[in-house]
Amino acid sequence: MPKIETNEGYLSVSEAGELIKLKPGTIYNLVNQNKIPYHKSGKRVLFKRSELAAWLITGEVHSSE
Numbered sequence: 339m340p341k342i343e344t345n346e347g348y349l350s351v352s353e354a355g356e357l358i359k360l361k362p363g364t365i366y367n368l369v370n371q372n373k374i375p376y377h378k379s380g381k382r383v384l385f386k387r388s389e390l391a392a393w394l395i396t397g398e399v400h401s402s403e
Contacts, residue, residue, distance in 0.1 A: 348377065348384040358390060 351362045360368075366383070368374035375389040 348379075348386060349390070351383055351385075354385040354390060357387070358394060 349357065351365050354360075355362050355365050365374065369376050369383055375385065375393050377384045377386070
């Protein structure tokens with residue numbers, strides 16, 4: 339299980355991909371299927387570290403989108 343810091347802040351698709359070891363294309367597919375927690379700022383897709391950590395553990399999606 340990867341260690342994820344709880345330092346709150348938003349991550350880009352690339353940063354989230356590096357953190358959870360997935361390619362950006364895979365991340366976008368998960369976003370389009372609402373299978374990963376995400377937030378939108380305009381056209382940007384962003385991720386909270388804490389939500390990604392919870393998603394990795396439980397597989398549940400709790401996003402404000």
